[in-house]
Amino acid sequence: MLQETIDKGVDLETARWQARVDLAAAHRMCVMHGFNEGIFNHLTFRVPGTNDRYYQIPFGLYWSEVTASCFMEVGYDGKLLAGEGEIERSCYCIHAPIHRLAQHGGAVFHTHMPYASALTRLKDQRILPIGQTEIAIGMHTAYDDSYGGPAFDPKEGERLAGIIGEKKILMMASHGVATITPTISEAFDLLYYTERAAQQQILAMQTGRELNILPQHVIDDAIKEFKTAPGYGNKKPHVWHFEAMKRILDKKEPDYKN
Numbered sequence: 001m002l003q004e005t006i007d008k009g010v011d012l013e014t015a016r017w018q019a020r021v022d023l024a025a026a027h028r029m030c031v032m033h034g035f036n037e038g039i040f041n042h043l044t045f046r047v048p049g050t051n052d053r054y055y056q057i058p059f060g061l062y063w064s065e066v067t068a069s070c071f072m073e074v075g076y077d078g079k080l081l082a083g084e085g086e087i088e089r090s091c092y093c094i095h096a097p098i099h100r101l102a103q104h105g106g107a108v109f110h111t112h113m114p115y116a117s118a119l120t121r122l123k124d125q126r127i128l129p130i131g132q133t134e135i136a137i138g139m140h141t142a143y144d145d146s147y148g149g150p151a152f153d154p155k156e157g158e159r160l161a162g163i164i165g166e167k168k169i170l171m172m173a174s175h176g177v178a179t180i181t182p183t184i185s186e187a188f189d190l191l192y193y194t195e196r197a198a199q200q201q202i203l204a205m206q207t208g209r210e211l212n213i214l215p216q217h218v219i220d221d222a223i224k225e226f227k228t229a230p231g232y233g234n235k236k237p238h239v240w241h242f243e244a245m246k247r248i249l250d251k252k253e254p255d256y257k258n
Contacts, residue, residue: 058085
């Protein structure tokens with residue numbers, strides 16, 4: 001994976017190309033799982049070796065069209081620094097400030113995926129501790145409960161960065177969800193499991209029966225276990241997940257690497 005590649009001393013250009021490949025893969029994976037919404041929403045990644053720019057697709061591409069070579073480099077000031085295409089305004093206004101202000105914001109993935117977005121339409125959009133997946137996601141989640149309209153000013157991204165703090169998931173009232181992580185693999189993995197947690201909660205709510213809110217001591221013990229969970233072969237589970245999904249893409253849509 002990308003961070004492991006950099007840690008092993010691979011040259012910067014190789015690391016940057018790997019970032020492009022992985023980010024293109026993430027776009028394709030989101031289409032596979034129905035996380036995308038038309039030509040909108042945004043998956044971005046800070047350009048390796050920099051602290052002033054990030055990768056963004058040109059506006060108008062459907063995510064199944066995204067390839068490694070298509071990404072633009074957009075500065076934190078909103079200027080096009082490399083590549084060609086239109087810079088989608090709300091992407092810049094949300095993502096650039098988060099990349100700039102959140103130390104762990106290497107990857108910023110924002111989607112309007114159905115179940116998580118449905119939760120954000122509720123008066124209380126919290127992911128409830130009613131099951132294992134929900135606890136695992138809830139421990140990483142911050143909540144923005146103040147929808148103020150489309151994000152066409154970077155001050156909105158700055159506001160969101162303040163809410164995120166050190167959390168890795170942001171539920172955005174009446175809007176959608178974002179994952180903010182150091183790596184592309186973790187950002188995708190958390191998107192996937194946030195949607196699963198939201199789906200499970202909504203399906204449980206639809207039964208009309210009383211939800212089983214777990215006792216606090218059970219929640220606390222589970223969180224401790226999640227925080228100390230081992231890797232497998234010195235790789236985090238989110239890396240294994242992402243690599244498995246890339247193998248599927250390699251068979252079905254290998255052009256994402258172009």
